[in-house]
Amino acid sequence: MTHYRAAWVCPIDRSPIKDGIVTVDAGRIAAIRAPFDSGRDRDPVSPLAQGRPVRDLGRVVLMPGLINAHIHLELSWLRGRVPPAHKFTDWVKQLVALRRGIERLGDPDVVAPIRTAIGELRDSGTVAVGDISNSLASVAPMAEARLDGIVFHELLGFKERDARLVERSLEARNAVAASGIRTSIAPHAPYSTSPELFRAIRAAVDESPCRITSIHLGESPQEVELLATGTGSWRSMLEIIGAWRDDWQIPGCGPVEYLDGMALIDARTLVIHGVQLEDGALRRLAQIGATLVTCPRSNQWVGVGAPPIERFYQSGVAVAVGTDSLASVADLNLFGEMKEMRWLAPGVPAAKILESATLVGARALGLDHELGTLTPGKRAEIIAVAVPEGVDDVEEYLLSGIQPSQISWIES
Numbered sequence: 001m002t003h004y005r006a007a008w009v010c011p012i013d014r015s016p017i018k019d020g021i022v023t024v025d026a027g028r029i030a031a032i033r034a035p036f037d038s039g040r041d042r043d044p045v046s047p048l049a050q051g052r053p054v055r056d057l058g059r060v061v062l063m064p065g066l067i068n069a070h071i072h073l074e075l076s077w078l079r080g081r082v083p084p085a086h087k088f089t090d091w092v093k094q095l096v097a098l099r100r101g102i103e104r105l106g107d108p109d110v111v112a113p114i115r116t117a118i119g120e121l122r123d124s125g126t127v128a129v130g131d132i133s134n135s136l137a138s139v140a141p142m143a144e145a146r147l148d149g150i151v152f153h154e155l156l157g158f159k160e161r162d163a164r165l166v167e168r169s170l171e172a173r174n175a176v177a178a179s180g181i182r183t184s185i186a187p188h189a190p191y192s193t194s195p196e197l198f199r200a201i202r203a204a205v206d207e208s209p210c211r212i213t214s215i216h217l218g219e220s221p222q223e224v225e226l227l228a229t230g231t232g233s234w235r236s237m238l239e240i241i242g243a244w245r246d247d248w249q250i251p252g253c254g255p256v257e258y259l260d261g262m263a264l265i266d267a268r269t270l271v272i273h274g275v276q277l278e279d280g281a282l283r284r285l286a287q288i289g290a291t292l293v294t295c296p297r298s299n300q301w302v303g304v305g306a307p308p309i310e311r312f313y314q315s316g317v318a319v320a321v322g323t324d325s326l327a328s329v330a331d332l333n334l335f336g337e338m339k340e341m342r343w344l345a346p347g348v349p350a351a352k353i354l355e356s357a358t359l360v361g362a363r364a365l366g367l368d369h370e371l372g373t374l375t376p377g378k379r380a381e382i383i384a385v386a387v388p389e390g391v392d393d394v395e396e397y398l399l400s401g402i403q404p405s406q407i408s409w410i411e412s
Contacts, residue, residue, distance in 0.1 A: 001023060001024070001025040001030065002023070002024050002025075002055060002411070003021055003022075003023050003053075003054040003055060004021065004022045004023075004024065004054070004055050004057055004062065004382075004410055005019065005020070005021050005035060005054045005055065005056045005057060006019075006020060006021075006022070006057045006058075006060050006061060006062045006384065007019065007058065007059045007060060007061065007387055008020065008060075008061035008062070008387060008394040009021070009022055009032060009061070009062045009063075009374065010061050010062065010063040010354070010374075010394060010395065010398070011032055011063075011064075011373055011374040011375065012063065012064055012354060012355055012358050012359050012372065012373040012374065013359065013373040013374075013375060015351075016061070016394050016395060017032065017033075017034055018034075019034065019035050020032060020033065020034060020035070020062070021033050021034070021035055021054060022062055022374060022380075022382065022410075024380040024382075024410070024412050027379060027380055027412045028376075028377060028378065028379060028380055028412075029374055029375060029376050029377065029378050029379075029380050029382075030376060031376055032374055032375075032376065035054075057384055057410070059386065059387050059388070059389065060384040060385055060386055060387060060408075061384070061385045061387050061394050061397075061398065062374065062382055062383070062384055062410065063354075063358070063374065063382070063383055063385065063398070064127075064358050064359075064371060064372055064373055064374050064378075064381065064382060064383070065125055065126060065127025065128070065358075065371065065381040065382065065383055065409075066124075066125045066126045066127065066334045066335075066357050066358060066361075066383075067126070067127065067128050067129075067130075067149075067320065067321075067357065067358055067360075067361030067362050067364075067365065067367070067371065067372060068121065068126045068128070068129045068130070068321070068322055068323055068332065068334050068361070069129070069130040069270060069291070069293045069320035069321060069322045069360075069361040069364055069365065070130050070132070070214070070270065070272050070293040070295055070320075070322025070323070070324060071121075071129050071130065071131050071132070071322055071323055071324065071325060071332065072131070072132045072133070072324065072325035072327070073114045073117055073118070073129070073131050073133070073137075073138040073141070073142075073325075074110060074114060074133050074134065074135055074137045074138050075325035075326060075327045076110075076113035076114050076116065076117040076325065076326045077109060077110045077112075077113040077114075078095070078098060078099075078325070078326060078327035079113065079326035079327070080326075081098055081327070082094050082095050082098065082327045082328065084300075084301045084302070084303070085301075085302060085303040086303045087222075087233070087303045088219065088220035088221075088222055088302050088303050088304050089220070089222050089233040089234060089237055090303065091301075091302040091303055091328070092237070092302075093237075095327060107137075110137055111137060111140075111141060113326075114137065114138050114141045115141045115144075115145070117326060117332060118141055118142065118145045118147050119145075120331065120332050120333075120404075121147065121332050122145070122147070122409075123404040123407065124331070124332060124333040124334065124335065124404045124407060125334065125335065125383040125385070125402075125404075125407045126332070126334055127147075127148060127371060127381045128147065128148035128149040128361075128362065128365060128367055128371060129142075129147060129148075129149040129150075130149055130150055130152065130214060130270060130293070130322065130361075130364070130365055131149060131150070131151045131152065132152050132154050132186065132214065133151050133152065133153060133154065134153075134154055134156075136151060136153060136172055136173070136176055136183070138151055139151050139176045139179050139181050139183065140176070140179060142179075142181050143179040143180055143181050148367060148371070149181075149182070149365055149367075150181075150182045150183065150184055150210060150212060150365055150366075151181055151182070151183045151184075152183070152184050152185065152186035152213065152214045153169045153172065153173055153183060153184070153185050153186065154186045154187070154188050154214075155169060155185065155186070155187060155188065155193070155197060155201060156187075156188045156192040156193060157192070157193065157194060157197050158191070158192055158193065158194050158238055158243045158244070158245065158248075159194060159243055159244075159245050160193075160194045160196055160197040161194065161196050162196065162200070163196075163197075163200035163203075163204075165197060165200075166185065166197075166200045166201060166203075166204045169185050169204075170185075170204065173185070182209075182210045182366075183210065184205060184208060184210045184211075184212055184213055184214075185201055185204050185205055185208070185213065186201070186213045186214040186215060187201050187213075187215050187264075188215070188216060189215065189216040189217065189219070189223065190217070190223060190226070190227055190255055190258060190259070191222075191223050191226050191234045191238070192243075194245070194248070195248075195262065198259070198262060198264055199262065199264075201213070202262075202263070202264050205268075210366070211268050212268045212269075212270070212364070212365065212366055213268065213269055213270070214269070214270040214271075214272060214293075215259070215264075215265075215269065215270070215271060215272065216272045216273055217255045217256065217259065217271045217272065217273065217274060217277075218254070218255040218256065218271075218273060218274045218275060218276045218277040218281065219272070219273040219274075219275055219276065219299075219304050220275070220276065220302075220303075220304045221276060221304070222234045223255060223276070224254065224255065224276050227250075227251045227252075227253060227254065227255060227258050228251075228252060228253070228254070229250065229252075230248075230250035254277070254278065254281055255276070255277065255281070256271075256277060256281035256284055256285060257281065257284075260284060260288070265285070265288055265290050266288060266289070266290070267288060267289030267290060268366075269288075269290045269291070270290070270291050270293050270320070270364055271285055271290050271291065271292045271293065272292075272293045272295070272322070273293070273294070273295060273299060273304070273307070274292045274294065274307065274312070275299050275304050275305055275306075275307045275308070276304070279311060279315060282311065282312060282315035282316075282317050283315050283316065283317075285315070285317045286315055286316040286317040286318075289318075290317070290318070291317075291318045291319075291320050291360065291363070291364040292312055292317045292318065292319055292320070293319075293320045293321065293322045293361075293364070294307050294309065294312060294319060294320075294321060294322070294337075294341070294356075295307075295321075295322045295323060295324040295329075295337065296309065296337060296340040296341055296344060297323070297324075297329045297330075297336060297337060297340050298323065298324030298325070298328040298329045301328040301329060302328050306344055307344070309341050309344045309345035309348060310344075310345040310347055310348055313345070313348050313352060318360050318363070318364070319352075319356045319360060320356055320357075320360045320361040320364050321334060321337050321338065321341070321353075321356050321357045321361060322334075322337070322361075323336075323337055333402075333403070333404065334357055335398070335399075335401065335402035335403075336401065337357070338353050338354070338357055338398070338399050339399055339400060339401040341353050341356075341399070342399040342400075350393070350395035350396045350398070350399050351395050353399060354395055354398060354399075358371075358372045358373065359372035359373050360372075379412075380410070380412035381409075381412070382409070382410045382412070383407055383408070383409055383410070384407070384408050384409070384410055385398065385402055385406055385407055386406040386407075
């Protein structure tokens with residue numbers, strides 16, 4: 001049993017504690033307290049009751065490891081190769097051109113950058129991810145590094161009319177099941193997934209041991225245009241690559257209404273981006289219980305604009321945070337996303353943004369019983385963030401742009 005004293009303890013599920021103590025026993029959090037809480041001195045795990053020394057970590061804040069709820073690890077090899085764009089479909093064209101003909105599964109030129117990216121995640125305080133993969137190339141590196149989370153096997157097919165892709169996905173996921181990494185299946189987006197494939201994926205998720213899924217939704221103006229009118233640059237792209245189908249019935253509505261009408265969104269759905277969603281759609285997601293994962297730096301990189309962070313929180317929808325991939329962001333530091341969120345939404349309490357990057361993400365990935373807060377009984381996946389002298393509002397400081405050099409993991 002080890003007692004760690006820090007200038008601040010930020011449990012997430014309660015207010016920060018100045019000069020707090022976190023007690024860790026056998027890899028689990030045993031207790032959290034103020035240093036000399038006279039009402040708890042008789043607690044059997046109290047440092048005073050035990051007469052054991054307290055390990056003083058100095059001017060740091062202890063907090064739970066972060067949850068990156070949306071990332072594409074298999075795209076890590078594209079770091080620095082896809083420049084920012086003013087229009088989303090222009091960015092996608094660049095991405096597709098680079099990926100064409102690349103063998104991803106098992107390719108060392110792809111796997112090595114995944115391993116490097118996982119190391120960067122750890123260095124910047126991330127303990128679990130919601131990873132999107134077309135090839136499941138990230139499963140083995142995640143298992144090797146003991147990075148927790150879910151790998152979503154993402155399927156695309158605007159012309160698909162049956163469940164063959166879903167059957168192949170099941171075979172692929174069964175082949176990596178021994179890794180211990182949880183996998184699920186996910187549709188890509190409304191402009192790349194047929195109604196038949198959407199329904200087949202939904203049915204497969206409902207029958208899966210891991211009933212959590214993910215979808216890119218309301219990301220770009222071009223997506224909204226396609227669903228509303230059947231026109232625009234997404235239709236043009238689908239026609240050029242031979243993926244358009246003339247019998248697709250134009251929904252004539254917004255992204256959330258489109259999927260909700262087919263009963264495809266539920267409380268275990270991660271809705272990614274949501275930049276273009278109107279207030280009514282956000283409120284509907286809140287009613288359903290879905291989680292909206294925002295990736296603000298990536299959104300601006302790919303040309304879809306800044307996400308309406310304040311409207312997200314005002315709607316009542318659960319907000320988690322992701323970085324997206326290294327094809328659309330300079331690094332995988334989730335503290336960088338929180339800094340951007342603070343800049344975009346100065347009226348949102350710092351505690352809410354921190355909760356989004358920890359507890360809300362953990363809950364969305366089905367990990368809140370183990371991660372996301374410093375709560376007795378949970379895993380002691382705790383980071384220590386160096387804090388300079390004179391910081392009185394530690395929650396606000398954590399949104400100021402924490403760098404990996406300020407972060408360390410405490411021994412559990």
